[in-house]
Amino acid sequence: MIKVRIPTPLRSMTGGKGEVESTGGTIQELIDNLDSSHPGLKDRLCDERGEVRRFINIYVNEEDIRFLTGKHTPLKDGDEVSIVPAIAGGSL
């Protein structure tokens, strides 16, 4: 099992849960599996080409997948994946 941490804006898709469990041998498989149990989640995480959206960082344990092998980053049982939107804000 892989523990996945869900950011607040996406919790409407996980029944309010901040952590869900899923499976997958790679990040790509994990995202596909997450999308089966929480339809629409993949679309919020990835663009039309299947790449992680430009305002989202995905970490496996403490490492950003962009510095591993991106969506092909391998996962093993017990890994923790964090979906972290990059800092944003505004003036209003």
Place this chain on the structure above:
Amino acid sequence: MLAIPTAILEAMVAHARELDPHECCGILAGMNGYVQEHYRITNILATLTDRELARFDQAKLSDLQRLPPEQRADIAFQMDAREMARAQQDIRAKGLQLQAFYHSHTSSPARPSQTDITIAMEFENFREKLHLPEPLHIIISLEHKTSPDIRAYRIQNFQATEVRLQSL
């Protein structure tokens, strides 16, 4: 307290002025409250699709959707995640730590907005698990164009508390 070399403070104001009327954003790194490195991060807000804007709360979202895309970065920012990750990697390689995130308000005071606070708290949810130190949040106000106001805040429990900034 957060101590920032004058050259970095000037570079932050220059960044804000360059992008005015758009908001700028960036990262400061250093050790124990002393800033040593400055990273400009691209504000990609104007290029987000309507679907991507859904990360903002409902109030902010309707403010943003009322504006044409090219004006949306006047009232908000979204850091480029790839650049943010690259900065974090460089910070680690230099043996430094994250000290602060900064952004500009081009026509309002140097105070965190509700959106700033909500998103800072969202980041807090992950921060400790990713072993990152607590960042301060700095706002550069260009409300008075000739006298920029720069202030730093600690954001915890949905409250912003001002922290003294010292220039070195």
